[in-house]
Amino acid sequence: MNGKIAVIGAGVAGLACARELLHAGHDVVLYEKGGGPGGRAATRRTDTAGFDHGAQYFVVRDPAFAEYLAGPLRTGAVGVWRPRWPADTREQAPLHVGVPGMNALGRALAGGLDVIHSTEIVDLERDADGWRLHDSLDSLNQRHAAVVLAIPAPQAVPLLAGYPALAARLAGVSFSPCWAAMAEFEEPLPVELDADWRPDPVLPWLARNASKPRRGSADAWVLHAGTEWSVAHLEADPEAVAAALVARLPERLAQVVAVPAKLPPLVASRAHRWRYARVETPLGEDCLWHPELALGACGDWCIGARVEAAFLSGRALGLAMAGTLAGR
Numbered sequence: 001m002n003g004k005i006a007v008i009g010a011g012v013a014g015l016a017c018a019r020e021l022l023h024a025g026h027d028v029v030l031y032e033k034g035g036g037p038g039g040r041a042a043t044r045r046t047d048t049a050g051f052d053h054g055a056q057y058f059v060v061r062d063p064a065f066a067e068y069l070a071g072p073l074r075t076g077a078v079g080v081w082r083p084r085w086p087a088d089t090r091e092q093a094p095l096h097v098g099v100p101g102m103n104a105l106g107r108a109l110a111g112g113l114d115v116i117h118s119t120e121i122v123d124l125e126r127d128a129d130g131w132r133l134h135d136s137l138d139s140l141n142q143r144h145a146a147v148v149l150a151i152p153a154p155q156a157v158p159l160l161a162g163y164p165a166l167a168a169r170l171a172g173v174s175f176s177p178c179w180a181a182m183a184e185f186e187e188p189l190p191v192e193l194d195a196d197w198r199p200d201p202v203l204p205w206l207a208r209n210a211s212k213p214r215r216g217s218a219d220a221w222v223l224h225a226g227t228e229w230s231v232a233h234l235e236a237d238p239e240a241v242a243a244a245l246v247a248r249l250p251e252r253l254a255q256v257v258a259v260p261a262k263l264p265p266l267v268a269s270r271a272h273r274w275r276y277a278r279v280e281t282p283l284g285e286d287c288l289w290h291p292e293l294a295l296g297a298c299g300d301w302c303i304g305a306r307v308e309a310a311f312l313s314g315r316a317l318g319l320a321m322a323g324t325l326a327g328r
């Protein structure tokens with residue numbers, strides 16, 4: 001079969017897969033429904049502030065991920081975050097973040113790759129000439145030698161309607177949602193704290209985004225709701241969600257630090273719903289690759305709910321495909 005290899009989804013997994021394929025000499029193109037690369041390793045910007053509203057930081061344990069990150073660490077696209085975070089719950093390993101926003105990791109991974117943005121793939125078709133991808137406008141005409149699904153498993157299942165055995169494997173993977181609120185205050189909140197996690201049912205995670213490297217001076221906070229709360233409010237109005245999570249902040253801060261009676265005024269708040277935020281039941285394999293169909297799948301959902309897992313899954317699929325497709 002002729003044509004480029006198509007990777008659907010330019011999150012960390014899709015980008016890591018595409019990089020391996022490019023490195024092995026294959027032509028590869030990524031289709032991404034969003035406006036930029038990075039997926040859930042994301043940054044939302046307003047006129048005055050930036051918010052890492054998805055992944056907060058990433059920990060590096062695997063040598064292959066460490067080897068890749070040496071470059072972005074050198075160029076400054078990735079740095080280390082040193083928040084004031086209470087010792088009883090703080091992560092012990094170094095906390096890596098994209099700089100100046102978490103999405104810098106995706107941009108670094110996308111370097112040299114052909115990423116077609118704002119293109120959602122809604123259907124796949126395969127015939128003797130290869131794979132044809134359909135976007136919502138049906139504007140794509142190229143054939144592809146192979147296809148990679150690098151999107152959350154529940155979103156990949158509908159694209160696999162013609163491949164029930166593969167779809168059944170993915171159907172066993174489950175995700176939980178997460179509501180994220182982004183709040184900017186007129187002045188820095190006068191509390192000796194930049195991050196905290198604890199099992200609060202409403203607001204387990206809070207982070208002063210501005211304490212990350214090169215985030216600017218606005219006192220921007222990211223608040224992540226608990227899983228059960230997010231499920232219960234899944235279809236709620238985003239404004240109401242933002243208001244509820246911001247209202248909880250003083251009480252939540254007071255669980256760990258002294259909080260003044262009056263906090264600085266809020267400039268603005270908003271909320272984002274991550275419908276597929278965290279993998280609850282992973283596949284338990286690095287990736288899926290079906291050489292006869294020239295169809296693969298990767299993502300954090302193969303291994304676990306972490307940026308590093310997404311990278312390793314994508315890389316594993318890229319290596320498996322490069323090995324199989326080399327002789328074609």
Ligand SMILES: Cc1cc2nc3c(=O)[nH]c(=O)nc-3n(C[C@H](O)[C@H](O)[C@H](O)COP(=O)(O)OP(=O)(O)OC[C@H]3O[C@@H](n4cnc5c(N)ncnc54)[C@H](O)[C@@H]3O)c2cc1C
Binds near residue numbers: 010037039055278
């Ligand atoms: C709220 C939250 C907090 C988190 N905190 C952390 C943390 O602190 N540390 C950590 O390590 N991890 C964290 N994670 C998890 C981490 O973000 C993910 O594990 C990782 O980013 C997943 O990467 P991925 O490439 O597998 O998937 P994704 O990032 O989801 O990438 C999939 C991409 O595919 C695109 N897409 C989907 N469907 C289509 C389609 N049909 N056509 C075209 N494109 C499509 C999407 O727009 C997206 O860009 C968090 C995630 C969330 C949501």
